[in-house]
Amino acid sequence: MTSEIIVKAVDVSKRFGNFLALDKVNVEVKRGEVSCIIGPSGSGKSTFLRCINLLERMDGGAIWVSDELVGYRRDGNKLHEISDSEIARQRRRIGMVFQRFNLFPHMTALQNIMEGPVQVMGETTKAAREHAEMLLDRVGLGDKKNHYPSELSGGQQQRVAIARAMGMRPELILFDEPTSALDPELVSEVLDVMHDLASSGMTMIVVTHEMGFARNVANTVTFMEAGKVVETGLASKVLSTPKNARTAAFIQAVQ
Ligand code: ADP
Numbered sequence: 001m002t003s004e005i006i007v008k009a010v011d012v013s014k015r016f017g018n019f020l021a022l023d024k025v026n027v028e029v030k031r032g033e034v035s036c037i038i039g040p041s042g043s044g045k046s047t048f049l050r051c052i053n054l055l056e057r058m059d060g061g062a063i064w065v066s067d068e069l070v071g072y073r074r075d076g077n078k079l080h081e082i083s084d085s086e087i088a089r090q091r092r093r094i095g096m097v098f099q100r101f102n103l104f105p106h107m108t109a110l111q112n113i114m115e116g117p118v119q120v121m122g123e124t125t126k127a128a129r130e131h132a133e134m135l136l137d138r139v140g141l142g143d144k145k146n147h148y149p150s151e152l153s154g155g156q157q158q159r160v161a162i163a164r165a166m167g168m169r170p171e172l173i174l175f176d177e178p179t180s181a182l183d184p185e186l187v188s189e190v191l192d193v194m195h196d197l198a199s200s201g202m203t204m205i206v207v208t209h210e211m212g213f214a215r216n217v218a219n220t221v222t223f224m225e226a227g228k229v230v231e232t233g234l235a236s237k238v239l240s241t242p243k244n245a246r247t248a249a250f251i252q253a254v255q
Pocket residue numbers: 016021039040041042043044045046047048
């Protein structure tokens with residue numbers, strides 16, 4: 001693992017009306033790292049991920065992904081919002097896997113994965129199909145490629161969603177509670193796929209309550225509360241000897 005920084009968030013703030021959802025959030029993620037974000041519901045975890053891939057506009061601070069400012073262009077001392085096509089280009093570099101699987105219901109597993117590469121990235125159907133088949137094999141669903149989402153379990157749908165994110169060859173994948181909507185017996189098959197992805201060197205930011213995954217797979221853990229980063233550091237340190245009493249209480253409660 002190199003120490004190249006892929007994501008750098010500096011003093012990121014986000015308001016919804018008068019409500020401060022993110023209050024000067026600072027996070028750094030290095031290439032190949034798995035960075036877990038934990039914290040109670042409403043602490044701003046999803047909002048932070050959504051700012052990284054421009055589903056939300058931050059109100060203050062800045063985020064860089066691979067040394068490129070997210071959402072803005074600098075012109076001397078001035079910042080200008082970038083165009084929609086520039087936003088689309090920046091977003092393409094970043095995969096996202098949501099709590100709900102968000103597959104296209106009228107497309108098979110294979111078509112779901114091929115859609116972005118063909119329509120957005122201009123890959124040939126043949127190349128996209130080969131890559132999609134390889135990815136489906138990799139997530140253990142080679143035999144389900146012609147199934148529609150409604151014919152798949154929640155765990156299988158989420159594995160297709162991960163393969164779909166990988167189909168775009170992203171520099172980084174954001175996961176927003178990818179196992180929270182699953183029946184308990186389906187959680188481990190999705191975590192196993194994420195573990196495999198991490199082992200292959202993919203840079204991942206994972207919002208999760210799965211402390212076993214955080215302990216086994218994450219390099220760093222960030223604990224958020226009320227829009228603020230309360231504690232961040234090496235996973236082994238934060239999870240086993242948290243410095244902050246609220247981090248400790250949260251970790252204890254979700255074990
Ligand atoms: P988490 O993912 O940690 O549960 P969120 O980022 O979803 O938290 O939300 C943080 C806070 O921001 C919550 O209080 C939530 O109600 C509020 N919030 C999120 N999105 C919106 C929105 N679009 N409009 C108003 N408030 C929002």
